[in-house]
Amino acid sequence: MNEQSDLSMKNDEVLRVELEVFRHEHRDLDDAIRALTERGTADQLTLQRLKKRKLRLKDRIAQIEDRLTPDIIA
Structure with missing residues (x-):
């Protein structure tokens, strides 16, 4: 079944x-990417996968x- x-x-x-x-997970990924980048401990593949997930x-x-926002007919 598709999304x-x-x-x-x-x-x-x-x-x-x-x-x-999903918003919470998105913020968590953003924090993780920032932390790994600042520390310089992540390899490029890991960063790329996290960014893709984000x-x-x-x-x-x-x-x-x-889907939640109703269509407005102008």
């Missing part, structure tokens, strides 16, 4: 909870926000 159909099967309350979880979360957050 888009997965979103359509969930109610708004479930999506709001997921949204908060981007996927950002996309997922945007999808959920779009």
Whole structure:
């Protein structure tokens, strides 16, 4: 099942909870990337994987926000 159909099967309350979880995880990844970069202890592959995960979360957050925000007909 793809992410888009997965979103359509969930109610708004479930999506709001997921949204908060994903936002929290996104902030945690940001902190981890910053810490590893500042210490200089991470290899490039690890940083690249963390950044990729962060981007996927950002996309997922945007999808959920779009689903929760009603369309405005102008």
